[in-house]
Amino acid sequence: MNNPSDSQLDDFAQLLQQAHPEPPMSDDFDQQLFAKLESSPPLRNVFQQSRFMRVAASLLLISVLGVPAAAFMGILPGTSPKPPVLLFMPAPNIDDIGIELSAVDPEVVVIPPVDEYINDPSYQQKVTAINQHNSFRVLIQLLPDEIEACILDFISKMNKLLR
Amino acid sequence: MTKPSEDLLTRFNQGDAAAFAELVELFGPRLKGFFLRKGVQVSTAEDLSQHVFIRLYNSASRYQARGRFDSFCFQVAHNIFLDHCRSKKVTLHGDDIPEQSDERAQASEQVEASDRDQILRKVLAEQDDETQQLLELAVLQKLAYADVATILDIPVGTVKSRVYYALRRMRGQFKKYEQDL
Numbered sequence: 001m002n003n004p005s006d007s008q009l010d011d012f013a014q015l016l017q018q019a020h021p022e023p024p025m026s027d028d029f030d031q032q033l034f035a036k037l038e039s040s041p042p043l044r045n046v047f048q049q050s051r052f053m054r055v056a057a058s059l060l061l062i063s064v065l066g067v068p069a070a071a072f073m074g075i076l077p078g079t080s081p082k083p084p085v086l087l088f089m090p091a092p093n094i095d096d097i098g099i100e101l102s103a104v105d106p107e108v109v110v111i112p113p114v115d116e117y118i119n120d121p122s123y124q125q126k127v128t129a130i131n132q133h134n135s136f137r138v139l140i141q142l143l144p145d146e147i148e149a150c151i152l153d154f155i156s157k158m159n160k161l162l163r
Numbered sequence: 164m165t166k167p168s169e170d171l172l173t174r175f176n177q178g179d180a181a182a183f184a185e186l187v188e189l190f191g192p193r194l195k196g197f198f199l200r201k202g203v204q205v206s207t208a209e210d211l212s213q214h215v216f217i218r219l220y221n222s223a224s225r226y227q228a229r230g231r232f233d234s235f236c237f238q239v240a241h242n243i244f245l246d247h248c249r250s251k252k253v254t255l256h257g258d259d260i261p262e263q264s265d266e267r268a269q270a271s272e273q274v275e276a277s278d279r280d281q282i283l284r285k286v287l288a289e290q291d292d293e294t295q296q297l298l299e300l301a302v303l304q305k306l307a308y309a310d311v312a313t314i315l316d317i318p319v320g321t322v323k324s325r326v327y328y329a330l331r332r333m334r335g336q337f338k339k340y341e342q343d344l
Contacts (some may be wrong), residue, residue: 004334009327012334013302019283020303022192023199027211030187033213037220 170224172219183223183261187216190233193304194240200287200299201244211247215240217260234310237300241314294329301326 004012140148171189174182194215197206204256219226219238225233247262287295300311308326 004331008328009334012330012337015279016283016287016298016302016330016333017305019201019280020196020287022196023205025191025195025212026205029191029209029213030184032209033187033216036213036217114334 172223172232176223190236197240197299201229214243232307237304237306238314282337286336297325299331
C-alpha cells in the first residue's frame with residue numbers, strides 16, 4: 001500500500017476541519033459572560049476602586065514583610081542602643097551560710113576527679129578522707145588560736161605515732 | 164476574512180471595550196467546539212469558554228502580543244480544561260458524571276452532517292486522547308506546530324511526526340469506512 005503524499009494528507013486535514021464546524025453559541029452566552037465579568041472584576045480594578053481594599057492590602061503587606069524586616073534590622077551593627085547586662089551571683093559570705101564543709105584548705109591539694117576515677121572505690125575513699133580532714137580543719141579554725149595550735153600539735157604527734 | 168485577533172486584546176488594553184466583545188464573538192464558537200470535542204456537555208462547554216474569557220479579561224493587562232493570539236487563547240483553554248478535569252475527579256458524582264459517547268454524539272448533533280462528515284468525526288473519535296488533543300490543536304484549530312509543542316509540552320519534531328502518522332492512519336481508516344458504505 002502506497003503512503004499518501006503530503007498534499008493528500010493536507011486535503012484530508014481540510015476534510016477533517018470541514019467535518020468539525022464551529023458550533024453556534026447559545027443566545028444568552030454574551031449576557032452571562034459580561035454579567036460574570038462585572039461581578040468578578042480584576043484584582044487590579046478592585047484595588048483601584050476600593051480604598052478599604054488598598055488599606056487592607058497594605059496592612060497585610062506590612063505585617064507579612066514587617067517581621068523579617070525588623071529581624072534583619074536588628075542584626076545590623078550599632079542599631080542596639082543598650083549593651084547586654086551580664087549578671088552573676090555574688091560570692092556567699094561564710095557568716096551567712098554557716099560552716100562550709102567543703103571549704104578547701106590551701107595546704108591540701110585536691111585534684112579534680114577525671115572520668116576514670118569517678119567509679120574508683122579507692123579514689124573515692126581518699127576523697128572522703130580529704131573532705132573529712134578539711135571539715136575538721138575548718139571546725140578548728142573557729143576555735144581560739146591557742147586551742148587550734150594544741151589540737152594540730154596533738155594530731156601531728158598522733159600521726160607520727162601511728163606511722 | 165479573519166480579523167487580526169492579536170490586535171483585539173491590545174486594543175482592549177488601550178481602552179476599546181468593543182474589542183473584547185469582538186474577541187468573544189470570534190473565539191466563542193471555536194472554544195465551544197474545542198471543549199465539546201473534549202467530551203463535555205454543551206452547557207459545560209459554554210461555562211468553560213466563559214472561564215477562558217474571564218481569564219483573558221483578567222490577564223489582559225499582562226498580555227504582550229509577541230506570538231499568535233489564538234495560541235495564547237488555546238493555551239489558556241487547555242489549562243482550564245485540565246483544571247476542570249482535576250476538579251471533576253473530586254466533585255463529580257451521580258448524574259453529573261458525563262457519558263463520553265453521549266456527549267460526543269451531542270457534539271456531532273450540533274450541525275447536521277453528511278455521511279462523509281460523520282465518518283470523519285467517527286474516525287477522529289476513535290483515536291486515543293493524546294492524538295485527539297494533538298489534532299484538535301494542530302489541524303482543527305490550525306495552530307503552529309511550535310505553539311502546539313509549547314501547549315502540550317512536547318518537542319516540535321514529535322508534534323510533526325505524530326500529526327503526520329495520525330493523519331496517515333486516519334486517512335486509511337476513513338477510506339475503509341467509505342468503502343464499507
